[in-house]
Amino acid sequence: MKDTVDSYVTADGRTIGGVMMEMRNITLRFGGVKAISDISFDIREGEIRAIIGPNGAGKSSMLNVISGFYHPQEGEVWFRGAKRPTMKPYQVAQQGIARTFQNIALFEGMTVLDNVMTGRLNKMKVGMFGQAIWKGAAEREEVENREAVERVIDFLEIQAIRKTPVGRLPYGLKKRVELARALAAEPKLLLLDEPMAGMNVEEKEDMSRFILDVNDEFGTTIALIEHDMGVVMDLSDRVVVMDYGRKIGDGTPDEVRNNQDVIDAYLGVSHD
Numbered sequence: 001m002k003d004t005v006d007s008y009v010t011a012d013g014r015t016i017g018g019v020m021m022e023m024r025n026i027t028l029r030f031g032g033v034k035a036i037s038d039i040s041f042d043i044r045e046g047e048i049r050a051i052i053g054p055n056g057a058g059k060s061s062m063l064n065v066i067s068g069f070y071h072p073q074e075g076e077v078w079f080r081g082a083k084r085p086t087m088k089p090y091q092v093a094q095q096g097i098a099r100t101f102q103n104i105a106l107f108e109g110m111t112v113l114d115n116v117m118t119g120r121l122n123k124m125k126v127g128m129f130g131q132a133i134w135k136g137a138a139e140r141e142e143v144e145n146r147e148a149v150e151r152v153i154d155f156l157e158i159q160a161i162r163k164t165p166v167g168r169l170p171y172g173l174k175k176r177v178e179l180a181r182a183l184a185a186e187p188k189l190l191l192l193d194e195p196m197a198g199m200n201v202e203e204k205e206d207m208s209r210f211i212l213d214v215n216d217e218f219g220t221t222i223a224l225i226e227h228d229m230g231v232v233m234d235l236s237d238r239v240v241v242m243d244y245g246r247k248i249g250d251g252t253p254d255e256v257r258n259n260q261d262v263i264d265a266y267l268g269v270s271h272d
């Protein structure tokens with residue numbers, strides 16, 4: 001039903017719009033290894049979309065295709081109604097797609113504030129040369145950047161640590177700073193690679209709340225990979241399930257939970 005309508009309202013009152021991103025028949029190989037085998041799915045405006053699957057299923061590879069780090073040998077990526085040409089990651093970022101990484105990728109020696117500021121780099125239009133010529137424009141841009149960063153810092157409740165070097169923070173807070181950096185780019189689509197990995201229960205609860213709030217208050221579309229099933233089923237509107245590079249399920253959390261192929265994959269039932 002949901003695949004055929006333009007938009008719908010979720011049980012908790014959020015509006016999910018039309019298709020934002022479409023992966024069509026994506027195949028990605030590394031030498032002889034087929035990391036992704038002919039997979040198609042879409043992500044709708046305003047949606048929280050999860051990609052799940054056992055280890056080595058191809059989830060990170062898929063996120064890397066979306067963010068332009070990997071280029072599939074076959075298939076097409078469509079974004080907001082247009083087929084995307086082969087793009088470099090920074091070009092994908094300029095289209096409004098930001099991401100976090102499975103292993104935290106922050107500058108440990110830099111403060112929280114400066115790390116979050118790096119999320120604005122793809123927004124800077126004036127550049128070094130321009131700064132010398134258009135002083136006014138450069139100053140305006142600087143103010144805009146500062147304001148956007150401060151908004152995110154407030155939103156994610158990390159004011160108290162804004163001057164702290166990231167290397168000194170506990171793991172859960174580093175993950176939150178990474179989210180802040182991605183949000184500073186004001187993305188239309190936010191990709192989260194295992195946002196809860198390595199977190200304790202309380203940290204997971206906090207992160208879940210922030211993800212829901214980002215989606216609700218900024219209207220950001222979110223695609224995430226996550227191993228914690230409880231979290232995935234609570235957070236997501238729809239779930240894609242991968243196994244050995246293939247798509248074995250796609251639907252609401254309830255549909256996926258009751259899908260026999262998915263149950264088999266998680267129980268480790270052998271393949272023919």
Ligand SMILES: Nc1ncnc2c1ncn2[C@@H]1O[C@H](COP(=O)(O)OP(=O)(O)OP(=O)(O)O)[C@@H](O)[C@H]1O
Pocket residue numbers: 030033034035053054055056057058059060061062
């Ligand atoms: N850069 C690469 N070079 C070669 N093989 C790769 C590369 N990246 C991924 N693979 C292979 O592609 C397959 C899918 O890996 P991928 O990391 O996408 O799976 P995953 O579902 O994200 O796994 P995990 O949950 O363990 O992170 C694996 O067999 C992996 O070894």
